[in-house]
Amino acid sequence: MKKVFLLLFCLAFFKMQAQENIDSLILSWNKISDEFIKVNEMDSACKYGNCAVERMDLEINSKKNRTNREELINLKKKKAQALSNLVTAYGNSDRMDLAMECYQSALQIYKDINEPFEIFNLHTRMARVNELRSSYNESLKYYHKALDQAIINNDKKSQALCYNLIGIDNRLLGNYPEALKNHFEDLHIHEELNDKVGIANAYVTLAAILNKLNEREAAIEKLASAKVFFEEMNDTSGIATVYNDLGSTYNTMGDTMSALQNHLQAAKLRELCREYNGLGASNSYIAKIYLQKGDYIKASNYLKEADKAFQKASNRQGIMTTQIEMSGVYLDKYDLDSALIWLDIAENTATEIMNYQGLIDIYSSRGEIWLLKNNSDLSIKNFKHALSIAEQQNNHQQIYLLNSHLANTYKDIGNYRDAFNYQNTSVQYKDSVNSNANFKAVVQMEMEYNYKKEKLENDLLQEKKDELNKVELAKQETQKKLYFAGVLMFLMLSLGLLSRLRYIRKSSRALIAQKDEAERLRSVAETEKLRATQSEKVKEQFLANMSHEIRTPMNAITGMIDILIRQDHSSSQAKYLHAIQQSSENLLVILNEILDLSKLEAGKMELEKISFEPVKILQNVENILHFKAEEKGLKLILKTNKNIPQIVCGDPTHLHQILLNLASNAIKFTPKGRITIEANTNFISDDKVVLQFKVIDTGIGIPKEKLDHVFDVFTQGDTDTTRKYGGTGLGLTICKRLAELHHGSISVESEINIGSTFTVEIPYGLMNDKEEKFQEEITKDARDLNILLAEDNEFNVIVARDALENSLPGVRVDVAENGEIAVVKVQSNRYDLVLMDIQMPEMDGYEATRAIRLMGIEKANIPIIAMTANVMKAEVDRCFEAGMNAYISKPFDRHELLANINKVLEFSHSQK
Numbered sequence: 001m002k003k004v005f006l007l008l009f010c011l012a013f014f015k016m017q018a019q020e021n022i023d024s025l026i027l028s029w030n031k032i033s034d035e036f037i038k039v040n041e042m043d044s045a046c047k048y049g050n051c052a053v054e055r056m057d058l059e060i061n062s063k064k065n066r067t068n069r070e071e072l073i074n075l076k077k078k079k080a081q082a083l084s085n086l087v088t089a090y091g092n093s094d095r096m097d098l099a100m101e102c103y104q105s106a107l108q109i110y111k112d113i114n115e116p117f118e119i120f121n122l123h124t125r126m127a128r129v130n131e132l133r134s135s136y137n138e139s140l141k142y143y144h145k146a147l148d149q150a151i152i153n154n155d156k157k158s159q160a161l162c163y164n165l166i167g168i169d170n171r172l173l174g175n176y177p178e179a180l181k182n183h184f185e186d187l188h189i190h191e192e193l194n195d196k197v198g199i200a201n202a203y204v205t206l207a208a209i210l211n212k213l214n215e216r217e218a219a220i221e222k223l224a225s226a227k228v229f230f231e232e233m234n235d236t237s238g239i240a241t242v243y244n245d246l247g248s249t250y251n252t253m254g255d256t257m258s259a260l261q262n263h264l265q266a267a268k269l270r271e272l273c274r275e276y277n278g279l280g281a282s283n284s285y286i287a288k289i290y291l292q293k294g295d296y297i298k299a300s301n302y303l304k305e306a307d308k309a310f311q312k313a314s315n316r317q318g319i320m321t322t323q324i325e326m327s328g329v330y331l332d333k334y335d336l337d338s339a340l341i342w343l344d345i346a347e348n349t350a351t352e353i354m355n356y357q358g359l360i361d362i363y364s365s366r367g368e369i370w371l372l373k374n375n376s377d378l379s380i381k382n383f384k385h386a387l388s389i390a391e392q393q394n395n396h397q398q399i400y401l402l403n404s405h406l407a408n409t410y411k412d413i414g415n416y417r418d419a420f421n422y423q424n425t426s427v428q429y430k431d432s433v434n435s436n437a438n439f440k441a442v443v444q445m446e447m448e449y450n451y452k453k454e455k456l457e458n459d460l461l462q463e464k465k466d467e468l469n470k471v472e473l474a475k476q477e478t479q480k481k482l483y484f485a486g487v488l489m490f491l492m493l494s495l496g497l498l499s500r501l502r503y504i505r506k507s508s509r510a511l512i513a514q515k516d517e518a519e520r521l522r523s524v525a526e527t528e529k530l531r532a533t534q535s536e537k538v539k540e541q542f543l544a545n546m547s548h549e550i551r552t553p554m555n556a557i558t559g560m561i562d563i564l565i566r567q568d569h570s571s572s573q574a575k576y577l578h579a580i581q582q583s584s585e586n587l588l589v590i591l592n593e594i595l596d597l598s599k600l601e602a603g604k605m606e607l608e609k610i611s612f613e614p615v616k617i618l619q620n621v622e623n624i625l626h627f628k629a630e631e632k633g634l635k636l637i638l639k640t641n642k643n644i645p646q647i648v649c650g651d652p653t654h655l656h657q658i659l660l661n662l663a664s665n666a667i668k669f670t671p672k673g674r675i676t677i678e679a680n681t682n683f684i685s686d687d688k689v690v691l692q693f694k695v696i697d698t699g700i701g702i703p704k705e706k707l708d709h710v711f712d713v714f715t716q717g718d719t720d721t722t723r724k725y726g727g728t729g730l731g732l733t734i735c736k737r738l739a740e741l742h743h744g745s746i747s748v749e750s751e752i753n754i755g756s757t758f759t760v761e762i763p764y765g766l767m768n769d770k771e772e773k774f775q776e777e778i779t780k781d782a783r784d785l786n787i788l789l790a791e792d793n794e795f796n797v798i799v800a801r802d803a804l805e806n807s808l809p810g811v812r813v814d815v816a817e818n819g820e821i822a823v824v825k826v827q828s829n830r831y832d833l834v835l836m837d838i839q840m841p842e843m844d845g846y847e848a849t850r851a852i853r854l855m856g857i858e859k860a861n862i863p864i865i866a867m868t869a870n871v872m873k874a875e876v877d878r879c880f881e882a883g884m885n886a887y888i889s890k891p892f893d894r895h896e897l898l899a900n901i902n903k904v905l906e907f908s909h910s911q912k
C-alpha cells in the first residue's frame, strides 16, 4: 500500500512539473513506468511507458526539421529509453510479441545514434524477461548478444556479468560442463580486475557446479577459497552462503552431522543480518536433512520457519518451493492425501507467479503420488501435463525424466507399445543431457535390458496362452476319457507354469543384477579415469620439477666435494668431507629411485638395445661392493658359469642397477658370512638366451609373512628396518618393475637367520658373427681439445672445468655465460666441441644450437653435447631435435662425460 501511495504522490508531483517542460513530462512518464515495474504492476507500467513513447514520437515529428542534430539525437535517445522500459513491462506481462516489437525499435534507435552501452543494457533486459518466464534457451540467446556487445565495448565488468548470467542459465538447463566454463571465464575476468567480491562469488558458483558434477572435494576447496575472500571483506552474508553450500556438499557426501552444523551456522548469520531469503533457504536445507533422518516433526517445523522467512522477504518462489517440500514431508510419511493438498497449494502459488519449473515439479510429484495410490490414469495425466510444460521450456533433463516415468507407468499397466515409445524418447534425451560415451553404452544396455525383460514376459504370456489352448483342445478330445485324467493333466500344467514363473523371476533378477553391476562399473570406471588422468598430470609435473630443481644443485654439491677431496685438507676435515660425500650420494640414490619408479609407473622408462658383456657387468658390481663387504668382514664371491655367452644384446645399465641393488641389500642385511653372486644360462636358442642371476646371502632373512610383499612399493621387512638399516623400501620394487620391463622375472626365497636368495631371470638377444663386433673400449685419442663450455651457473662451471682438466690432457676450456655468447664464440673461434647447458638466460641451449647449425659448413658440424638437469625423454628428444649430438644428465658422472666426448668426436672424425 505504501508503495502505491508513493506512486500516486510521484505522479501528481511529476504531472505538476510537466506543465512547464516537455522534458520533465517525458521523464515523469518514464519514471512512473519504471516505478510500476519495480512494484510488479505491469499493466500500469505499460500504460505510462506507452504514453512516454507516444509523446516522444510527437515531439520528434514536430521538431524533426526545426531542431539541430544533437537535440534530435537526444530526443531519440529518450524514446529508446521509453521503449526499453516497455520491453520489460510487456515481457513481464507475458505479451512477448509487443515486447519484441519494442525491443527491435529500441535496438534500431540505439544503433542509429550509436549507443553501444545502451545496446548492451537492452539485450540484458530482453534476456531477463525470458529468464523470468523460465525460457532459458531464449534468455541465453540474448545474454550472448549482450556478451558480444560487451566485448565490442571492451567493458570487462559487463563481460564478467554476462558470463555469470549465461552460466546461471546453463546451470538451470542442466548443462553443467558448459556452465563450469562460463563461470571460470567470469572468475578469470574478476581476477584480472582484482575484484574480490566477484572472485568470491565466482568461487561459490563454481563450487555449486562442481557439486553437480560430483566433484565434491574440488567444490569444498572452492568454497574454502570463497570464505577467505568473504572474511577479508567482512561480508557476513557471503560467509553465510559459504556455510550453506558447505552444508549441502557435506550432505551429498553423506556426512549429515557436518551438513547440519554448517546450515545452522548459516541460518544464525542470516538471522543476524536480517537476510530473510537466505534464512528461508537455510531453514529449508535443515528441514531436508531432518527429513532424511526421518524426523518429520523437526522437518516440518523448519519448513514452517522457512515459510515465515520467505513471507518476510515477499519471496513467492521461496514460498512455493517450501510448499512443495511440505508435500514431500507428507509423502515420506506416506500420508498421500495431505501430500496432494500441499501440492494443490503449491500449484496455486506457481500459477500466480508463472513458475514453469515449479509447475513441472508439482505435476511430476502428483504423478508419482497417484502411482502410489494405484491410479495409473491420473498418474499418466499428471506426468503428461508436466512433460508438455517441460517440452515448451525445452528442458532436456526434465523431458528425459518424465519420458522415463511415463515409460515405466505404461509398462506397469502392460501397455508395452507406449512404454517402448516413451523409453525411446527418454533415451534420446538422456543422450543429449549427458554426452558421455559410457553413459550412452549404459543407456543402450538399459534399453536392451528392458526390451529383453518385456520380450521374456510377453513370450511367457504367449506360452501360457498356448498351453491353456492346448488344455482346452485336449479337454474336448478327451471328453469321454476319465475325469481324474483331466485333473492330473491340469495339475501337471500348473506345475509347469509355476516353474516357468520362477524362471521369469530368476531371469529378471539376473538382468537387474546385470544392470546394477553395469551401472556400478560405469561410475567406478568414470571416477577412476578422472582420478588417474589428474594424478598422472600431477605426477608428470612433479617429475619434471624434481628433475630440474634437485639435480642442478646436486650437480654442484657432488662436484665441489670431489674437488675438495682431491685438494689439500686436514684429516679432521677429511672426515666431514667424506660424510658430506656419503650423504649426497645417499640423497642421489633416493632421488634416482623416486625418479626411476615414477618413470617406470608412467611407462616412460625405455630400455636400450646394445651389445655388452654380461660377465663384465657382474665384475663391475663386485668391484663397487668389494670394499663395502670387506668393511663388514663379509666375503663377496662371484660365480659365473662357463656357458654364459660373452656378448649379448640388451640393456646393460639396468641389469647393472638390478644386481647392484640386490647385492647392496645382501650386504646391508648380512651381519656375518658371505654373499654369493651367481650367473647361469638357463635357456638358449639361436638368437635368444635367458640369463639367470642369483644373489645369495647368509643374513637376517625375511619373515615368511613379509615375503610376498617385499616387492611392493615402500615395503620394508620390519618396522625398525628403516631405523636400523635406512633405505626407502623402493629398491626391490624398482628391481621387479625393471625385470618385468625386460620380460623377465624376480623371486625370493628366505629363511630367518639363515639367509635370502634373490633370483633374477632376464632374456637377452644373441649376437651373430655378421653383426657388428662389440667394441670394448672407446679408443679415440682425445688430446689437446679446445672445448667451449656454455653454462650460466658458476658452480657448475667450476665442476665441469675441473672434470675436463683432470681427465683430458692438454684441454683448453673456454666459457660462455649464455647461449648468445656461445653462438658468437663459435662463430669467431675454432673449437673441437661444445658442452651446452639447456637452461640459460638470454638464449637457451636449444636456440643456440639451432643458430650454430645454421652457420657455414665448417662451424655447423661442430659436435654439441647437451648438459641437462632434466632427464625426461621429452627433454632429451628436444635436444636431438635442436641438432645436438649427445646428452649427459646433471649431476654428471666424469666417466659418462668422457665417454660421450669420445663418442661424438669419433663420429665427427668418421664424417670427415
Ligand code: ADP
Residues within 6 Å of the ligand: 665, 666, 667, 669, 697, 699, 700, 701, 702, 710, 715, 716, 717, 718, 721, 726, 727, 728, 729, 730, 731, 732, 733, 756
Ligand atoms: P630398502 O631401501 O629398505 O632396502 P628394498 O625395496 O630394497 O628397500 O627392500 C625392502 C625390504 O626387503 C628391506 O627393507 C628389507 O626388510 C627386506 N630385504 C631386502 N633384501 C633383503 C636381504 N637380502 N635380506 C633380508 N631382508 C631383505
